[in-house]
Amino acid sequence: MRKILIILVSLALMMAAGSAMAYTEGSYTAQAQGHNAPIEVKVTFSQDAIVDIQIISHEETSGIADTPLTRIPEEIIASQSLEVETVTGATFTSKALLEAVKDAVAQAGGLAEKTTDKAPVKAAEDEEITVDVAVIGSGAAGLAAAAEAADAGAKVLVLEKLPFLGGNTLICGGLVKAAGTAFQAEAGIEDTPGALADYWYERAEGNADKAMLDLVAEKSAGTIEWLQEQGVTLGGLATSGTSLVPRMLGTGVGGSGFIVPVEAAVRARGVEIRTETPAIDLLTDESGAVVGVVAQAADGHLVTVHAKSVVVASGGFDRSEEMKRKYAPSISDEISYSSIGNTGDGIRMAMDVGADTVFKDGVIGLRGIRPTSFGDAENSWVWSPTLLVNAKGERLLNEVIDYPIYHSKMLESGSKYFYLIFDSTQATSDSLAVLINEGYAFTSDTLEGLAKATFMDEEVFLATVARYNELKGQEDADFGKPAALMTGVGEGPYFAVRLVPTTIGSMGGIKVDLEARALNTDGQPIPGLFAAGACANGDLFYKEYPASGSAIMMAFTLGRIAGGNAAAE
Secondary structure, three states, X not given: OHHHHHHHHHHHHHHHHHHOOOOXXXXXXXXXXXXXXXXXXXXXXXXXXXXXXXXXXXXXXXXXXXXXXXXXXXXXXXXXXXXXXXXXXXXXXXXXXXXXHHHHHHHOOOOHHXXXXXXXXXOOOOEEEEEEEEEEOOXXXXXXXXXXXXXXXXXXXXXXXXXXXXXXHHOOOOEEEOOOOHHHHHOOXXXXXXXXHHHHHHHOOOOOOHHHXXXXXXXXXXXXXXXXXXXXXXXXXXXXXXXXXXXXXXXXXXXXXXXXXXXXXXXXXXXXXXXXXXXXXXXXXXXXXXXXXXXXXXXXXXXXXXXXXXXXXXOXXXXXXXXXXXXXXXXXXXXXXOOOOOOOHHHHHHHHOOEOEEEEEEEEEEEEOOOOOOOOHHHHHHHOXXXXXXXXXXXXXXXXXXXXXHHHHHHHHXXXXXXXXXXXXXXXXXXXXXXXXXXXXXXEXXXXXXXXXXXXXXXXXXXXXXXXXXXXXXXXXXXXXXXXXXXXXXXXXXXXEEEXXXXXXXXXXXXXXXXXXXXXXXXXXXXXXXXXXXXXXXXXXXXXXXXXXXXXXXXXXXXXXXXXXXXXX
């Protein structure tokens, strides 16, 4: 009996030892669905270790995906474990990469759950740093502030809560709006900053700071030149919003077209940037002046930054359910596609030291299908110019109006859900397969069946389609849609894609003056505190966003002002 026991123990020890080295030597490829497309990897094994992980192909968003695609393979190899943390703000990419590597491990004959446990990370000692200007946030406003402060001779530190830079700017469409630019001159377009400021003020229904709009518009052409000097490539002059004047320019590659070159230009100035180091609180002296900021590094240690001035450029608040309920109740239940970091931290910190705020229940509104992201390919169906109806089956708008107005019309209707209607020439079961399988799209051979599948009022829906078809090929007498886009609803099978109103940014935050100084509730500047970008845009907008490219121009321009003045403080 004792001999049998010894043999069993020996076998158990051999199996335990072998579980950490049960690989068939070689390289294996695998893939898993990422945020935008499959991520393919090649993983190389020795007999007892994962020795290399290469990303063969991916179509993930530049900037956001860079961190997980670099960090996760390094951590897997270093720890010989798949028990590594996903990267905040890049969860889809992180999980897909881990899933692909797990597949390769299985192909090599290993067991992912049997790999070595990751060693706990020991927190570093708390530290103190002294700089001239501390910048909280690394989007358009934050990087612009850092660049201008450095150009003024200041020692600058940028604190970013996420693992990557860019904030909402990184995931934007890469558009910027300006007046009096060289691009307009070359195209023979006469325009003035005053006309741009008037347009913004009109879209705000007079509920904005006209002097601040004038300031941004006056400096807008200069900001375009500044962006080009930082390495940003711009072109494609076009209109945006309701204005017929071509003022909008684009990078052609989305928000990364701003962030990547501007980040490089900022780093070239010697600016220190710390990611995964969210600011927690502002520091003040006995007089109430802001003299620094306390942040927390990824390993948990505190970073106390002593600074002559602080620029808050931490983004908006529409990723905070609590702040949406308080300051934008009209959209408090909407999905947000903005940066995951937009939780209003900077606004809260400024309020804690006495800053006044401006909120008007406004947001940058859009529409969506899946609660994923603005860049999700399945959400691109929202741009279809086909018939839109509310939950009852009623048409409510010109389906090609500017997206912020589209969003407002959806809210005004009082409906919770909306449906884009497609006939057999506009969509197929294959093209909508993902949305149908996930319950976001519905199909039927008949309009009656489609109404039943979506719980619309059949009589109302059929009447809506009949009226829409009456106007086929004609000027839309009901809502003003161009005749060329009045294509009607033809033969089945039919499809309905469910839409909901969403947000891609917030409007409202810290009250500032024309020098980007944060103001207290008495209207006086708080010494040492500046703010710019989405955390301080309340006086630039009302309830409805005026046009694509506006927020980016305002952020870069006012960020530059904030940085320059912070350095001079």
